[in-house]
Amino acid sequence: MTVGELCKTLDLTPFSVADEDRPISGGYIGDLLSWVMGRAESDQVWITIMSNQNIVAVATLADVAMILLAEGVCPDEGVANIAASRGINLYGSKLPAFELATRIGSLI
Amino acid sequence: MADPLRFHYKVDGSNFTSAGEASVEVKKKLRQLGFSPETIRKVSIAMYEGEINMVIHARGGDADVFVYPDRIEIVLADTGPGIADVDLAMQEGYSTAPDNIRTLGFGAGMGLPNMKRNSDSMRIDSTVGVGTTIYMTILV
Numbered sequence: 001m002t003v004g005e006l007c008k009t010l011d012l013t014p015f016s017v018a019d020e021d022r023p024i025s026g027g028y029i030g031d032l033l034s035w036v037m038g039r040a041e042s043d044q045v046w047i048t049i050m051s052n053q054n055i056v057a058v059a060t061l062a063d064v065a066m067i068l069l070a071e072g073v074c075p076d077e078g079v080a081n082i083a084a085s086r087g088i089n090l091y092g093s094k095l096p097a098f099e100l101a102t103r104i105g106s107l108i
Numbered sequence: 109m110a111d112p113l114r115f116h117y118k119v120d121g122s123n124f125t126s127a128g129e130a131s132v133e134v135k136k137k138l139r140q141l142g143f144s145p146e147t148i149r150k151v152s153i154a155m156y157e158g159e160i161n162m163v164i165h166a167r168g169g170d171a172d173v174f175v176y177p178d179r180i181e182i183v184l185a186d187t188g189p190g191i192a193d194v195d196l197a198m199q200e201g202y203s204t205a206p207d208n209i210r211t212l213g214f215g216a217g218m219g220l221p222n223m224k225r226n227s228d229s230m231r232i233d234s235t236v237g238v239g240t241t242i243y244m245t246i247l248v
């Protein structure tokens with residue numbers, strides 16, 4: 001499953017579409033940035049409700065496939081543009097993190 | 109032995125939201141230099157955590173990265189408050205981050221443990237009231 005396919009299947013809101021062909025290997029859920037840095041793996045979907053600019057640097061350095069904002073959270077002002085300029089996929093969904101995780105788990 | 113490549117960055121201590129720039133730059137450089145994803149990942153995590161700590165705990169500082177054929181050395185130096193008890197600070201979950209920083213997602217007390225785990229050696233020199241310098245080496 002790729003980022004683009006996941007977006008279509010789960011009807012995600014695209015905030016920054018940088019690389020739709022990036023494959024997804026799994027996921028990590030968390031809002032505390034050091035936990036995400038230490039535990040999220042390359043090519044995973046990172047599900048979070050954190051919406052400030054720091055998520056872009058964390059996603060870049062942890063090399064996740066995409067950031068997925070749960071619970072209808074929108075990125076803070078300017079964050080979508082920064083994500084786009086850094087080549088980071090940033091999407092959103094109205095669904096809670098648990099719901100997103102179970103659906104993604106059954107898709108990949 | 110050949111001189112290492114050296115990258116130097118001033119880390120701005122006044123902006124919590126755009127923190128991490130130096131680490132993102134270093135990641136880009138290491139990728140261009142052809143280092144393995146595993147090495148890049150270790151350097152990225154170790155340096156990011158140290159860079160963020162300088163921003164949120166020490167009003168910024170200086171980051172230097174030395175690239176040798178067989179290892180990468182990261183030196184993070186600040187003139188912040190220093191760390192009174194390094195062993196305590198190294199424990200998972202220990203954090204003195206204030207509430208306004210925690211709302212941004214920092215303050216889990218996992219940064220120093222992440223630095224330790226992702227480097228092959230790490231040394232912390234810290235004096236209260238003078239500052240902190242952290243040396244990390246990642247073998248290639």
Ligand SMILES: Nc1ncnc2c1ncn2[C@@H]1O[C@H](COP(=O)(O)OP(=O)(O)OP(=O)(O)O)[C@@H](O)[C@H]1O
Pocket residue numbers: 033034035157161162165166186188189190191197198202203204205213214215216217218219220221240
């Ligand atoms: N450069 C520094 N100068 C002064 N104190 C520091 C510095 N780096 C770390 N500390 C102290 O060590 C504690 C633990 O650091 P650590 O990075 O593990 O956690 P944190 O920064 O509080 O939270 P997290 O990294 O999980 O967001 C900090 O809360 C702070 O008290």
Ligand SMILES: [Mg+2]
Pocket residue numbers: 034157160161215218219220
């Ligand atoms: Mg920290």
